[in-house]
Amino acid sequence: NAGVMQNPRHLVRRRGQEARLRCSPMKGHSHVYWYRQLPEEGLKFMVYLQKENIIDESGMPKERFSAEFPKEGPSILRIQQVVRGDSAAYFCASSPSVSGANVLTFGAGSRLTVL
């Protein structure tokens, strides 16, 4: 039973390009969370999704960032027109149910570097 799979593990983009980060939750998990970790900081919540629904996006920047979790396929975090400040590690976590934020399983993260 594979854990939470994130790809790419490392992504380099130039300013103005788009970044797409993918997350496949654990088998049987239908809830996905995205967190961002800036250098020397803790993880900051971005968005919580269930299949085809955004439940809580209170941590998402208002512009350039979007997330989806389609009926089929992985969850995708999309960053348009990246800037240097977007350089960070982006972690995805999944849980089996609505009360499952107590049992989050994290992926290994995607590290974005913006040149």
Added chain:
Amino acid sequence: AQSVTQLGSHVSVSEGALVLLRCNYSSSVPPYLFWYVQYPNQGLQLLLKYTSAATLVKGINGFEAEFKKSETSFHLTKPSAHMSDAAEYFCAVRETGANNLFFGTGTRLTVIP
């Protein structure tokens, strides 16, 4: 509003010595509390969690933490440090009904041979 404070961004201990990593929280309601460990270039792994049962929580790898409501603390301890414990440790809080965890800024533990 919830927040988490981890005192000491870096802690060094000798191998075999006591590990004590501090975490204080503020929350308007009794929260759920967590400790996660992150090894280099890896994701976070749950060490232990407090969910309003026993106040002394035992986790993996010999770690434990005690919930002290009067002190709003949830410090992480291990009696004897091992070299493999070197990592970054994060305390996190989740308020009842909240969708997400709120993390502290982390404490990097170094174990000296």
